[in-house]
Amino acid sequence: MTAPLIDPFQRAISYLRISVTDRCDFRCLYCMSEQMTFLPKSELLTLEELDRLCSTFVGLGVRKLRVTGGEPLVRRNIMDFFRAMSRHLDSGALEELTLTTNGSQLAKYAADLAACGVRRINVSLDTLDDAKFAHITRWGRLSQVLEGIAAAKAAGLRVKINTVALKGFNEDELFRLLDWCAGEGHDLTFIEVMPMGETGDRLDQYWPLTDLRRRLGERFSLIPLTERTGGPARYVQVSETGQKIGFITPLTHNFCESCNRVRLTCTGELYMCLGQEDRADLRAPLREGADLEDAIRAAILHKPKGHDFDYSRQNTGQMPRHMSHTGG
Template identity: 35%
Template sequence: MNSMTQLAAIGVFQDQFGREKRKLRISVTDRCNFKCVYCMPEHPEWMKKHDLLSFEALYHFCEFMVRQGIEQIRITGGEPLMRQGVVHFIEQLQSLKKMGLKRVSMTTNGHYLKQYADALKQAGLDDLNISLDSLDADQFQRLTKKQFHTVLEGIQAAQDVGFNIKINTVLMKGMNEDQIIPLVQWAKQQKLELRFIEFMPLDGDQNWSQADVITEQEILSQLSSQFTVQVLEGQGANPARSYRVDGSVVGVISTISNSFCGECDRLRLNAQGEFYNCLFAKQGLKLKPDIQQLAQDYQHASVHLKSKLMTYIWHKEQGFQTIQQQVLQPIRKISMHMIGG
């Protein structure tokens, strides 16, 4: 019995490097009301609404994936709260917890949280990641084309209903590196975990350059000039390396300078049913018909889908650096707004 046959017997997806897949990220829409420069193209061409997988189909896919060992599901976008019905979808996912699902999370720009925080909490959402790239209102406007105060109000609303929150900040040279110290001070005051993210080659207009990346080492250098910084052990499959900064936890996601690919346990599905074994995968699987078939004939469709996914996931590359070396240009198969990071 070969490795893939053994894994089929126990129902866990695993790649050729022995990494078990326990986390699924689902982008429910590519639409977003922000135009962040590291993500959204200047003139986006949105997916057609009739091409999107229904929430019913997404639920059946999530059920199938939980049966294959997925323990955490994260809802992303675009901006997930722009898709009508997402709160009810999160409520539906709670029924999968009796089958082994442990957490349902969401990544959001925070703009609509003042409106939806309470409903999301009532629906059973476990935690939130909120994007916040600057505390300077003018700088925030330049980065996102939106008003800063709506995000702060959304964060406050999420805190008021008791959400566990992480703040995500993408750093870009010449844009917002002056926010590193202020954001750490603010997050400490707010008792929120902050994570800095290196700028990745997934921007919509393909203007990414290595020269624009603020590396983990540069971030730590700034932090060390103002704070006492200690590395925390036990990163495991988490994308962020964690540091204790004057008593508060700060994470750094260093995909470019010091990638975490060695323990990667993530899989991704976009809103129109394209499946990716890696954020930087050169090619995905178009699974929309297979996913829709789950609702019609689950037993037969699940066998076919499992076989298809096992082969694709098994051939996942070792990591970002390996993929980058295979071509002469920056890696980019799909921009960030279409897959949710």
């Protein structure tokens, strides 16, 4: 049997997040600049190369594969990649194939995703207000996203809403979002805004989830859950509604001790940590015909103990790359 991927801190790597494109049809304020310079398409891995890399990871013990971007569903012929990955679900080598999306293309692709074995998806949605949605995404339309979410639900996909907590933006929608998700049957996870990319106003946007959770606790009874879904979220159950609420807290309470994931960019760079610059080039060995397994194992040996996000420091603790480069 092939030995599993174990990092220097004895954590087994079983979760790969793969960015299939750096492009997106939105320009969310905390993720991208409005005038983004995207990578030349010639630098991106082909779908066949993405297949080879992901299949190698699956052979090394990765059990969960999350497809991200940019917006993954704007990648040309992306369903060919999902269909290719579904063979690992059929064989039992892969437990879950999923994606994170802004929802703009779900009306078109939800049924195809379900046919490929995708059972649940994450949809990024920070507001239910049309005007605020247009502001935060710059180019997006809320109605299009809600239509996509409805199509996903109709296709039998379980939807989890990911909401970035933004001070002064969606604080007043906390309970509206909660009620909407409860009514629609969606789980909901709140995420602290991270110091990545052009971080000029990140501190002004930062709403610590300790405060958000306190506000929830003033109205509802929150029962901590021990459940883990392979990601960084910690969950509670709302007694009054029965719904599950997640909290991803890279700043107020990091989750590094149980980190089981690495991120592969659309150009073949493997980032061992979202909040560090350690990375390995897998495109070169892939295209040169070198041993991919050896290259991956060598990279995992450089996985750091944890990230170092910190708004209080100007030159360290903040990542210069955009979130869309690494994959959300």
